[in-house]
Amino acid sequence: MHKAGDVRVEDRDDPVILEPTDAIVKLTASCICGSDLWPYRGIEPADHQVMGHEYIGVVEEIGADVKTVKPGDFVVGSFVISDNTCEICQAGFQSKCVHAEFVAQTVGTQAEKARIPHADGTLVKTPETPGPELYPALLAASDVLGTGWYAAVAADAGPGKTVAVVGDGAVGLMAILAAKQLGADRIIAMSRHPERQKLARYYGATDIVEERGDEGVVRIKELTGGLGAHSVVEAVGTQESFMQAVGATRGGGHLGYVGVNYDVQIPGIELFFAGIHTLGGPAPVRRFLPDLIDRIWQGEIDPGKVFDLTLPLEEAPEGYKAMDERRATKVMLTL
Amino acid sequence: MHKAGDVRVEDRDDPVILEPTDAIVKLTASCICGSDLWPYRGIEPADHQVMGHEYIGVVEEIGADVKTVKPGDFVVGSFVISDNTCEICQAGFQSKCVHAEFVAQTVGTQAEKARIPHADGTLVKTPETPGPELYPALLAASDVLGTGWYAAVAADAGPGKTVAVVGDGAVGLMAILAAKQLGADRIIAMSRHPERQKLARYYGATDIVEERGDEGVVRIKELTGGLGAHSVVEAVGTQESFMQAVGATRGGGHLGYVGVNYDVQIPGIELFFAGIHTLGGPAPVRRFLPDLIDRIWQGEIDPGKVFDLTLPLEEAPEGYKAMDERRATKVMLTL
Known part of the structure; x- marks a missing residue:
């Protein structure tokens, strides 16, 4: 987002592993959140800001210390980075982790790839690689369902x-x-x-x-x-x-x-x-992700219906416009 | 309190039973609360307002429906009237009872006697009649300890x-x-x-x-x-x-x-x-009163030390002054 109302899809360098706890995720889908409209409408500042904090995808590369996910795993991530081991995380408040970082501010998942810090504490892998019919539900778990x-x-x-x-x-x-x-x-x-x-x-x-x-x-x-x-x-x-x-x-x-x-x-x-x-507060989605993924996998819940518009990532600007004009409740961006 | 800063001790008619759930309590002691300083300082309005909401005393008369206290019982009361039977009370939030009434606003216990509505749901009797050495602790239970x-x-x-x-x-x-x-x-x-x-x-x-x-x-x-x-x-x-x-x-x-x-x-x-x-919120003191009275009776807690000035009821105006000027933390008024 160059500035309020001005979203562009541009080429950037591929992310690389910076810390041994990082993972690089090749994104399968992302989406536009109601909170993305705040900077879009000028309520929050935006100056060439990366966008997006909801994501599902396949792990492409991991740092030396990452243990719970490996390349090839399909994962759902939380919109706040967490180590999931500190006292605050252990109490179930991963969004207030001592290593908390907002994906929206530092990562930006309206993209092809993303570097996810504290991969073990932030990502949860699905039982198997899901078919596209499960993408909306799993993507919803990343924020709106978790929230x-x-x-x-x-x-x-x-x-x-x-x-x-x-x-x-x-x-x-x-x-x-x-x-x-x-x-x-x-x-x-x-x-x-x-x-x-x-x-x-x-x-x-x-x-x-x-x-x-x-x-x-x-x-x-x-x-x-x-x-x-x-x-x-x-x-x-x-x-x-x-x-x-x-x-x-x-x-x-x-x-x-x-x-x-x-x-x-x-x-x-x-x-x-x-x-x-x-x-x-910002939801500690990581606390709920394993349970939510399980409920989706068992077919108990069907949160994917909240997406009423699906666009390819390239058309993200149109997605913002549709949500801003209330033509869409929630937009899924596919890759 | 005639108006801000102007507290007087005056004769009023004795209270009488109005509802079958009422009790008339002959007060043994009352006190001045930090919140009584709000109207005293003009932060809240006061226009010939009865004062006082903390109280211990002896039941003198009861209405036809009162079952848990009888004349002669020594009682501690909560600063909010409650029936202790409605759904809100049963959930432990007696200060939000459907019959809630602030003693400070309608009763006024800086007095010799008080009519306490919903006596069964508001008053708790002590195991026996206490000696004066227990008055400060029991009086504290009525508000500051309970709160x-x-x-x-x-x-x-x-x-x-x-x-x-x-x-x-x-x-x-x-x-x-x-x-x-x-x-x-x-x-x-x-x-x-x-x-x-x-x-x-x-x-x-x-x-x-x-x-x-x-x-x-x-x-x-x-x-x-x-x-x-x-x-x-x-x-x-x-x-x-x-x-x-x-x-x-x-x-x-x-x-x-x-x-x-x-x-x-x-x-x-x-x-x-x-x-x-x-x-x-205003504390649901009634929830805690039985336990607090028991702890006081067993000598487990000694909350009475918060009173650092004791005056006869007649000298209430001096008590207000002492608290307003921070010469006293909390004033007990005896009868």
């Missing part, structure tokens, strides 16, 4: 719980899928787009709420005996959506949030009197 | 954990006591007052950090291998202290906070990238 799953876990979704999901983008839809898999009794999707509502129901939503803001909160209360939802996922990231999520959570309930805009300011006193648990 | 305990639980303090406590007021000191009782390995008190540091160590602090704000965060990181504390209690409530607490918490760690000023605005993006659990 939606984390959001549902952070919101403590599970049996006996009513889960409300604020946001019907790819991550919100994946949080619905996750809440369903985690055994939630009732899943309320907050969405006003007919197509997304359909997908939300496909993934497990039992109720749809079209109202937003304070009206949305009132509706959630009406649906939950006046108490609010046990578990709320915030997957939009605006001031209104965040406070809507806070208001929709019952006292003692859990709010999981997986992205906020730079201008969001949370009034401390409102959060205080809400009396709720919160957990947010 | 400090909740903060430590909200911060997930326990074995193997390093706990940092921001704030050396009564609640911060009680959070230290709680963290110690909950089995924390290491307890870092953030305090710059020699007298409070002494009390902090008495209650279980293993380390003292005098730095505040960003420097305080740096010190906590130095003491925790660069990672931050597993558990952080925020017991001050200013913008600086809140963000200090966020910064001191390791990725995936837990922040418990038990009071924030009205002007605190939490930058969403900072909370997001911290990647931490938070839990805050």
Whole structure:
């Protein structure tokens, strides 16, 4: 991305092994994330920035210390580099690893090849080499599925719980899928787009709420005996959506949030009197990848449906444009 | 409190049973809370407002439906009225009970008698009538101990954990006591007052950090291998202290906070990238009261030391003045 709104596909030198813990991955597919639109729209700075942080591919070369993947292995990677051995990783927060590095900032996987640092701690190989029919699902695991799953876990979704999901983008839809898999009794999707509502129901939503803001909160209360939802996922990231999520959570309930805009300011006193648990941050996708790959392999989940446009990597600029203009929810880039 | 800075002790009608779930309690002692200074200092409005929300005393009369306490019982009450039977109470969040009512706003226990609604769900009787030597400890259980305990639980303090406590007021000191009782390995008190540091160590602090704000965060990181504390209690409530607490918490760690000023605005993006659990709100003291009374009765804990000034109720105005001028940490009012 040369600058906001200006994405180009250009030739660069092939990446090479720099550290003994590196792997070079020949990418099979990548995609465009909702967060890629932030610099595209000028909300975040962009100056000749490499792009992309979601990826699947085949290991081409490994450093001397890499032990869990080898050339020829098909792998799915997390969007944050992690060693998966430090105290923070061991506690399940790989996105806050002492060696954490955002793939979006330093690697850029909207590319043919990528150098992945801390390959053992970041990549997970699939049981076998998958056919192309599994690419969308595996690619989703790299971020949107992993992030939606984390959001549902952070919101403590599970049996006996009513889960409300604020946001019907790819991550919100994946949080619905996750809440369903985690055994939630009732899943309320907050969405006003007919197509997304359909997908939300496909993934497990039992109720749809079209109202937003304070009206949305009132509706959630009406649906939950006046108490609010046990578990709320915030997957939009605006001031209104965040406070809507806070208001929709019952006292003692859990709010999981997986992205906020730079201008969001949370009034401390409102959060205080809400009396709720919160957990947010970039998702520790690496924690969930082995389980998610397994569920995809067993055919238990079908997260690939969130991609509604597939383009060859060369046409990435058109992919950005389609997402920016909301003609596409999520774009897969193939190689 | 007639208005900010103007507290008077005046005669009022005796309270009477209004609902069958009420109890009338003849108060043995009450106290002045740090939060009573908000209206006193004009930060919150006050217009002929009843005051006081911490209390111990003897039940004098009960409504027809009250079952767990009877006239003559010595009781400790929570500072929030709760029925202790609704779904929210059953989940342990009695301060968000569907019948929640702040004693400070509607009852006012800086008085000789008080009508306590939902007596069964709000009051807990002691094993026997205590001697005056136990009054300070039992009175502390009503709020500062219960609140400090909740903060430590909200911060997930326990074995193997390093706990940092921001704030050396009564609640911060009680959070230290709680963290110690909950089995924390290491307890870092953030305090710059020699007298409070002494009390902090008495209650279980293993380390003292005098730095505040960003420097305080740096010190906590130095003491925790660069990672931050597993558990952080925020017991001050200013913008600086809140963000200090966020910064001191390791990725995936837990922040418990038990009071924030009205002007605190939490930058969403900072909370997001911290990647931490938070839990805050008025403490569900009722959840902890039976256990806390038991620990006091067994002589396991000695929370009464937080009171450093005792005055008869008639001298309440002097108590407010002493706390406002920081001549006292916490004032007990006797009857």
